[in-house]
Amino acid sequence: MSTALFYGTTTGNTGDVAEKVQQHLGDVELFDVADSPLEILESYQKIIFAIPTWDYGEVQEDWQEVWDEVDQIDFSDKTLAFIGLGDQYGYAEWFVDAMGMLHDKVVAKGATIVGHWPTNGYEFDESKALTADKQFFIGLAIDDDCQNELSDERIEQWCQQVSLEFA
Numbered sequence: 001m002s003t004a005l006f007y008g009t010t011t012g013n014t015g016d017v018a019e020k021v022q023q024h025l026g027d028v029e030l031f032d033v034a035d036s037p038l039e040i041l042e043s044y045q046k047i048i049f050a051i052p053t054w055d056y057g058e059v060q061e062d063w064q065e066v067w068d069e070v071d072q073i074d075f076s077d078k079t080l081a082f083i084g085l086g087d088q089y090g091y092a093e094w095f096v097d098a099m100g101m102l103h104d105k106v107v108a109k110g111a112t113i114v115g116h117w118p119t120n121g122y123e124f125d126e127s128k129a130l131t132a133d134k135q136f137f138i139g140l141a142i143d144d145d146c147q148n149e150l151s152d153e154r155i156e157q158w159c160q161q162v163s164l165e166f167a
């Protein structure tokens with residue numbers, strides 16, 4: 001059964017990452033939250049949410065539009081993975097915060113989470129997207145602003161990990 005990847009993107013970076021993830025994972029359908037109703041999620045068991053952080057720890061604008069709707073969805077039979085885009089040097093106090101905020105909502109609605117990603121190799125002060133032990137992000141952190149040269153390898157490795165964890 002295929003995986004649904006919902007993404008929001010303001011300047012295109014998260015959309016580009018979504019397409020690369022689709023290429024690596026194969027059986028993935030892409031949905032831009034700007035024009036895809038969240039009801040589509042009901043028919044998927046494996047879901048990836050991709051979200052950039054904007055404006056000092058805020059949720060990207062298209063995700064903001066559906067923010068309250070996410071709370072109405074029952075995720076208890078679903079497995080989710082997260083991708084967060086951010087800028088660790090420019091916004092070091094809020095690095096990929098929106099990914100953590102979205103994660104917390106979905107966990108509250110019963111989701112199983114896969115795709116934790118080590119914080120090694122990143123430099124930032126604070127993030128709302130960390131596991132309790134702060135050794136991992138709760139999903140893949142991509143920084144196309146400061147570490148663009150690392151993005152493709154990170155995406156490829158994370159996809160290998162997630163395809164095993166989804167199975």
Ligand SMILES: Cc1cc2nc3c(=O)[nH]c(=O)nc-3n(C[C@H](O)[C@H](O)[C@H](O)COP(=O)(O)O)c2cc1C
Pocket residue numbers: 008009010011012013014015052053054055056057058060085086087088091094095096097144145
């Ligand atoms: C005005 C502005 C505010 C931003 N605020 C944050 C932030 O608070 N935290 C963060 O990690 N990244 C922040 N970023 C970086 C974006 O998340 C990053 O550029 C991302 O790749 C944009 O993704 P998109 O092209 O899919 O919209 C900000 C960027 C801009 C231009």
